[in-house]
Amino acid sequence: MEKIYNLAIVGAGPAGLAAAVESYLQDIDDIVVLEKNVNHNSTIRKYYKDNKRVDLEWKGQKVELNGRIVFVDGTKESTLDLFDELIENHNIELKIQVEVTSIEKEDDYFNIHMAGSTIMAKRVVVTIGRMGKPNKPSYKIPPSIRKKVNYTLDECQDGEKVLIVGGGDSAVEYAVDLVGRNEVAICYRRETFRRANPLNQRNIANAIAHNEVRPILGVNIDGLEDDNGRVKVLFTEIEPETFDRVIYAIGGTTPSAFLASSGIEEEDGKPKYDEHYETNIKGLFVAGDITQESGGSIALGLNQGYEIACYIKGGCKNCKD
Known part of the structure; x- marks a missing residue:
């Protein structure tokens, strides 16, 4: 008979890997994590510059970790190392470069449809992020200059005159990162960078004061x-x-088409879910950036993964001890 996993997780970011690790630690076996990119935590790899700080208290949010994953302030590199170790040490089956197109419930299990294949699972956690689909401007970009209009710094060349569009953390970090190598301007529709975290606000203020941005x-x-x-x-x-x-750094959007194709209801631009992160479809959960107002908190994602694992196991609030 075809294998039926106990748990399938769509997306290998912090929330998805936390759900996998915490479920494993609660003796749930046959867990698979499905990731469309070439490695886990693709958002961190793509949108975080090298040596960028990754803090437990993201944007000043004080979050006490509930699960057994020890996450502390660090850098992009140390954070990726942590998740490498978690995958290696907790028997996580990670399938990469497989894109889930829809999820269909049939009797007591789910059919998880991918290009050219389908797997089955008793429960599913969807942890796809927003930044996998960055927001784009409403006006059309002429085809002749599309290669000069980007959403990360990957294509940027030294000596270019660059405009960063946006006022959040990514926009500010992009602007500061280019200082000394490019002529940099940053355009934001508001008068201040109040969306950015305090450290980034200080950094951009300093760069502006020294005529670097x-x-x-x-x-x-x-x-x-x-x-x-x-x-x-x-x-x-x-x-x-x-x-x-x-370079546009104006956030990402909820993957509404995917949610709709899987029957997950939305409300106010986010998937609907209860206190256990279970959607309107029993056994189908959501976690990570798509559940957060502005997204980005790794600590919240870790806690969500833990709470889902506890609920699936039947309640295990003290398993951290």
């Missing part, structure tokens, strides 16, 4: 045009300006 605040963008292979930015409140590259 030029702020364009309280300004909106109407569109982009091709200016002889460069990007002309059409501002609403000020005159247009041309840049070598424009």
Whole structure:
């Protein structure tokens, strides 16, 4: 007979791996983690610059960890090392480069459909993030300059005149990271960077004070045009300006199409779930960035994975002890 997993987890970020590890520690076997990218924690790998701080108290949120995963302040590299060790030490079956297209409940188990294959599981936890699908501007980007309009720093070249669009942590970190190598401006529709965490607010203020980053605040963008292979930015409140590259760091969106294809109901732009993170479909749970208002807290994701494991096991609030 075809194997039926006890638990399948869609997404190998912190919440997904926490759900797998905590379930394993509570003697739940036959667990599989499905990840569409080439490795776990693809968001951290792609959107966090090297040596970026990764703090337990994200954006000042004080979170006490409930499970048995020990997570402390560190860097991008130490965080990835931690999850490498968790996967290796807890018998986690991680399948990479498999993209789940939909989840269908049939009797007492789920069919998890992927390109060219299907697996079955008694319970499923969906932990896909928002940043896998970054927000894009509402106006059209001319095809001739699309290679000069990006969502990470990967394509950025030294010496370019670069405009960063956004006012959150990623936007601020991108701008500061380019200091000394590029002519950098940052455009944000508000007058302050209040969405960024305190450390990033200090860093961007210092870069602006030393004329290393030029702020364009309280300004909106109407569109982009091709200016002889460069990007002309059409501002609403000020005159247009041309840049070598424009990088948008304006967050990500809830994967509504995927949720809908799996029958998961949404409310206010997020999946609906109860106090155990169980959706309207019994046995189908959600965790991680898609459940959070702004996303990004690793500690909250770890706690969600732990709570789901406890609930599946039948209640184990003191297993940390």
